[in-house]
Amino acid sequence: MSTETVPAAETDTPTGPPTEPCSVVWCGGRPYVLEAGAVRPRWVGTDGRGRPETLSNAQLQRRGWSHRRAASRRRAR
Template sequence: MSTETDSADAAYEPAFADGTGSATDTDSAPASPAPGAAGGPPTTPCTVVWSEGRPYVLEGGSGRPRWMGTDGHGRPQSLTGAQLERRGWSYRRGN
């Protein structure tokens, strides 16, 4: 049974306390960088990027940061930021 309250609830999108809009406004990933863009891959630990159809996660730990993913056979693969930049990367999975 449908009521006026049900239809009003379905159309309601709560705004953030600062009035910036709904959560769906911020869910999209940042635009992908242009190939060869200055600055290279992100540097925030636990960031996920895609390269050659595979996800890579930035591990910060002690020592040098590294991008961890898997190769075509499912084996662990570590890349530096420079290697990832040469291969090309994106915040979104390519089709």
């Protein structure tokens, strides 16, 4: 039995969204890109109707996000 611990940077569950500009994450089945603004960084993507949508880090964390796209249950038309 090993007594080694895995450093936090190597775990599969990150504590917060990435902070590097142009990073891409998935939220609600849609991609969001981190745009570095003059005041605060914001996540830019689209809503369910294709309209532009911006989210703060807190909003993104509340909605749930991932580095990988989740499998969609919707059928392609």
